[in-house]
Ligand SMILES: Cc1ncc(COP(=O)(O)O)c(C=O)c1O
């Protein structure tokens with residue numbers, strides 16, 4: 073931690089040096105409001121809005137011809153977004169497609185890659201992953217006529233927040249068919265060593281998949297180079313596609329050409345799709361893992377949003393995000409040491425994602441009090457406050473202001489006015 077006292081002047085200097093600061097005006101942010109929840113639902117940008125309006129205009133003016141003749145033809149939009157996403161995850165364009173949701177894509181890729189055979193029947197996961205991933209794993213095991221209680225192995229966490237890569241590797245063996253892990257854990261923000269885990273799993277003949285929900289748009293990846301077999305993600309968090317925005321998937325080139333586990337007419341080769349044959353000629357790219365008609369109005373925002381990510385560059389985004397979360401942690405030490413907060417995310421740059429995870433016994437009431445004071449944090453049961461300053465639309469001074477607000481409300485015990493229990497979502 074730094075020794076120098078952090079002042080407003082210091083953070084203002086950081087803002088002056090920030091090469092990404094101009095992006096803030098491209099987002100709908102509110103004055104005197106500090107939005108720290110972009111790790112759950114990112115904010116709307118003007119470019120994303122314009123992209124949706126383009127698709128609406130195409131529909132208005134062209135009706136069905138919008139599929140091929142629109143300004144942004146709908147028939148090719150999922151592939152275009154896949155190409156735009158590829159640089160963020162270190163993929164070849166044909167390895168990526170914009171489709172589905174994390175849960176739907178997990179079902180698709182498990183239906184494709186989970187092939188229990190002989191003794192190799194188990195799926196290795198962890199005990200801290202988001203519930204939807206675990207439900208998908210359980211039901212895919214059941215789909216194969218097996219019992220998930222016997223086949224799903226969930227690596228335990230010693231502290232209830234983080235995982236040790238060594239413990240995960242220790243559980244990989246010749247009975248493991250698939251390994252599925254989050255890149256960044258949704259509560260603690262721990263970033264797992266995807267490269268090492270993939271290498272170790274492959275040595276043992278295991279197929280490797282990652283859920284990139286909490287890393288895509290915040291952290292660079294090298295999925296192709298690391299030889300990851302598949303990955304899934306959502307786009308409504310760091311990629312700012314809006315509520316229910318269409319997700320994405322990656323399938324390594326070495327598996328392309330394989331038949332999708334769950335086929336539909338959008339799995340087709342584009343030039344064959346409208347032949348309407350009952351024998352599927354599936355695409356040879358990640359497009360094959362689509363099923364039905366793409367959700368154009370929930371994909372379109374990405375055409376605008378990803379343009380900004382590619383202009384900014386994911387390495388620059390990561391570097392600012394690390395600087396912001398480092399500042400946030402330093403300010404917590406400087407300003408909040410009397411109030412019983414504990415930082416649960418790993419402190420090292422290479423082990424933490426885009427959010428800071430603060431544990432406090434009164435986390436729920438503190439989050440409600442923060443909201444009443446113009447800060448949007450994110451609460452996760454039972455005691456976690458997640459705070460995510462976002463590289464494209466948060467400033468260093470926002471982080472400074474937000475900690476000032478938190479300190480004031482803790483000093484005045486304003487959170488005591490709120491029930492220490494979760495609302496419907498947070
Ligand atoms: C790690 C993780 N997996 C899965 C999900 C659910 O994804 P979806 O609702 O897009 O299927 C979320 C968030 O909602 C998540 O954070």
Ligand SMILES: Nc1c(O)cccc1C(=O)C[C@H](N)C(=O)O
Pocket residue numbers: 111112113202258285316452497
């Ligand atoms: N997907 C969400 C939704 O449909 C409603 C509210 C929140 C969400 C989220 O994304 C939660 C998020 N995955 C989390 O990490 O908690």
